[in-house]
Amino acid sequence: MVDIVQRSGCPINLTLEMLGDRWSLIVIRDLMFGNRRHFRELLTHSEEGIASNILADRLRRLTESGLLSRRDDPSHKQKGIYSLTEPSIQLVPLLAQMGAWGRRHTRVSEELSIRAELLEEGGPAMWTAFMEELRALHLDAPVPERSVFAELQAAYLAVVAKNAEAG
Amino acid sequence: MVDIVQRSGCPINLTLEMLGDRWSLIVIRDLMFGNRRHFRELLTHSEEGIASNILADRLRRLTESGLLSRRDDPSHKQKGIYSLTEPSIQLVPLLAQMGAWGRRHTRVSEELSIRAELLEEGGPAMWTAFMEELRALHLDAPVPERSVFAELQAAYLAVVAKNAEAG
DNA sequence: ATAACTGATCTTATAATGCAAGTGGTTTTG
DNA sequence: CAAAACCACTTGCATTATAAGATCAGTTAT
Numbered sequence: 001m002v003d004i005v006q007r008s009g010c011p012i013n014l015t016l017e018m019l020g021d022r023w024s025l026i027v028i029r030d031l032m033f034g035n036r037r038h039f040r041e042l043l044t045h046s047e048e049g050i051a052s053n054i055l056a057d058r059l060r061r062l063t064e065s066g067l068l069s070r071r072d073d074p075s076h077k078q079k080g081i082y083s084l085t086e087p088s089i090q091l092v093p094l095l096a097q098m099g100a101w102g103r104r105h106t107r108v109s110e111e112l113s114i115r116a117e118l119l120e121e122g123g124p125a126m127w128t129a130f131m132e133e134l135r136a137l138h139l140d141a142p143v144p145e146r147s148v149f150a151e152l153q154a155a156y157l158a159v160v161a162k163n164a165e166a167g
Numbered sequence: 168m169v170d171i172v173q174r175s176g177c178p179i180n181l182t183l184e185m186l187g188d189r190w191s192l193i194v195i196r197d198l199m200f201g202n203r204r205h206f207r208e209l210l211t212h213s214e215e216g217i218a219s220n221i222l223a224d225r226l227r228r229l230t231e232s233g234l235l236s237r238r239d240d241p242s243h244k245q246k247g248i249y250s251l252t253e254p255s256i257q258l259v260p261l262l263a264q265m266g267a268w269g270r271r272h273t274r275v276s277e278e279l280s281i282r283a284e285l286l287e288e289g290g291p292a293m294w295t296a297f298m299e300e301l302r303a304l305h306l307d308a309p310v311p312e313r314s315v316f317a318e319l320q321a322a323y324l325a326v327v328a329k330n331a332e333a334g
Numbered sequence: 335a336t337a338a339c340t341g342a343t344c345t346t347a348t349a350a351t352g353c354a355a356g357t358g359g360t361t362t363t364g
Numbered sequence: 365c366a367a368a369a370c371c372a373c374t375t376g377c378a379t380t381a382t383a384a385g386a387t388c389a390g391t392t393a394t
Contacts, residue, residue, distance in 0.1 A: 008214040009276025011269030011283045012196050012262060018273065020189050022351085029179050039372050047175035051352050056373055078360060078371050087272045094268055095179060097261040102178030105254045106185065109176025116178045189382085206341050218383055223342055245340045245391060 018065055019091075023050060027058050028067065028088055029095060032134065033115060033152065037081050038073065047112070062088075083138040092127045092134070096120060114159045115152045122148070185232055186258075190217060194225050195234065195255055196262060199301065200282060200319065204248050205240065214279070229255075250305040259294045259301070263287060281326045282319045289315070 007013060019025055026048060030036045036045060043055055050058075059082060062068040067088040073079035099116030102108060108116075119126060130148035135141035137149075174180060186192055193215060197203045203212060210222055217225075226249060229235040234255040240246035266283030269275060275283075286293060297315035302308035304316075 006274070007216065008279065009274070010196075010214055010279040011266040011273065011275045013193060013215055013269075014273035014275060015265045015269035016189060016192060020187065020192070022183060022187050025183060025187070026180060029177075040370080043372095047177055048180055049174065051354095052373070053353090053375085054351065057350095076360075076371080078373095080372075090268060090271065094261070094264040097264050098182045099178040101257060101261055102180075102182035104257065106178065106181035107173070107176070108178045108181060112175065112177040207339080210341090218385085219342070220344085220384090221382065224382095226341095243340075243391070245342095247341075 018067070023054055023058050024062060024067075025091075025095070025098075026050065027055065027062065028084070028091060031068070031082060031084055032088075032092070032095070033149075035137065035149070037083070038079050039082075042082075084134055086135075086139065089131050089134045089138065092131050093124070096127055111156065111159050111163060114155050118152055118155055185234070190221055190225050191229060191234075192258075192262070192265075193217065194222065194229065195251070195258060198235070198249060198251055199255075199259070199262070200316075202304065202316070204250070205246050206249075209249075251301055253302075253306065256298050256301045256305065259298050260291070263294055278323065278326050278330060281322050285319055285322055 007017070019028075026046075027042060027050075030042055030046065034045065036042045039055065039059070042059075043050065043052055046055075059068065059070070063070050063082075066085055069083050069085055070080045071083070073081050096116070096119045099113070100120040103113050103116050103120070119130075126148055129144065129146045132141070132144045133146070133148055136143040174184065186195075193213075194209060194217075197209055197213065201212065203209045206222065206226070209226075210217065210219055213222075226235065226237070230237050230249075233252060236250050236252050237247045238250070240248050263283070263286045266280070267287040270280050270283050270287070286297075293315055296311065296313045299308070299311045300313070300315055303310040
């Protein structure tokens with residue numbers, strides 16, 4: 001996450017050099033599945049409690065390496081709006097696999113894993129649709145008919161509601 | 168990689184807590200695709216040059232968290248043989264996706280990315296076959312007909328030979 | 335007996351992380 | 365219009381992880 005040195009030309013190694021740290025993929029996840037678009041949203045709504053200096057550092061690194069882009073928010077002179085780029089949008093299948101593996105082999109919570117479950121069941125067709133939608137949200141692509149984002153959000157809220165009722 | 172604390176029940180976060188560091192997946196990759204089974208092999212054939220203390224640390228952590236298992240080598244009282252477990256064998260699709268992303272978005276070398284290319288083209292059918300084979304190599308499952316390992320190795324050696332000839 | 339091998343540890347240095355507080359500015363509120 | 369709240373970061377400092385190289389004691393081959 002830190003290395004400037006290129007240790008080897010192996011694709012797995014190079015992916016790890018860009019994303020293999022504790023926080024980079026967390027930031028991308030929140031941007032992608034939570035549609036958090038500026039600093040404060042990423043900071044305060046963070047499930048994992050990222051520290052502000054680490055967040056600032058990761059946003060800078062990820063922007064430098066082309067995985068995020070930043071533009072000024074016209075409604076607020078200090079706010080920046082962070083967006084995914086095509087390379088980070090193409091992380092959807094990787095994040096889907098991470099979610100699927102985590103769901104099977106770690107102690108996940110029901111609420112936070114429903115999206116991973118849906119994404120796994122939906123398979124590559126759903127991933128492609130989601131990527132199309134992300135291109136509309138983050139780049140300036142046309143808005144597709146299907147909203148995977150809405151599907152995931154609805155399922156998440158349904159689980160939250162169910163558990164609030166039960167608990 | 169280090170955390171005992173569970174920061175959140177999100178499957179992506181939990182996967183990162185187990186594997187989200189610079190070296191864990193490198194070790195698993197070498198065990199999986201290079202069939203390196205003991206310490207010295209992992210240490211000296213490492214493309215990326217892992218330090219011995221880090222390797223020892225990761226082997227211990229990965230074994231503790233159930234991603235590797237270790238048994239004594241009957242031929243040498245000090246040697247241990249490390250094996251993948253079912254959870255780490257199920258990382259095949261994740262590593263395939265990492266390879267595919269890295270191949271597209273980082274500066275990979277031809278020799279080291281041919282396996283990722285084949286694994287991407289082969290798709291889920293190939294991943295499943297490879298996992299079957301890994302269960303034979305690392306657990307005590309029956310040996311399947313198809314050897315994805317041999318296919319990958321042959322393709323790799325062909326590229327090495329081609330480039331040696333050309334260069 | 336000796337040399338090479340084995341998995342691992344020790345030392346020392348550098349770098350990343352985490353937390354709390356602070357900065358200079360902007361927008362909202364009373 | 366002044367005070368409060370908000371905003372994106374930055375700073376300082378302590379803790380922890382990583383890195384490179386030397387070293388270690390037991391094991392095996394010669």
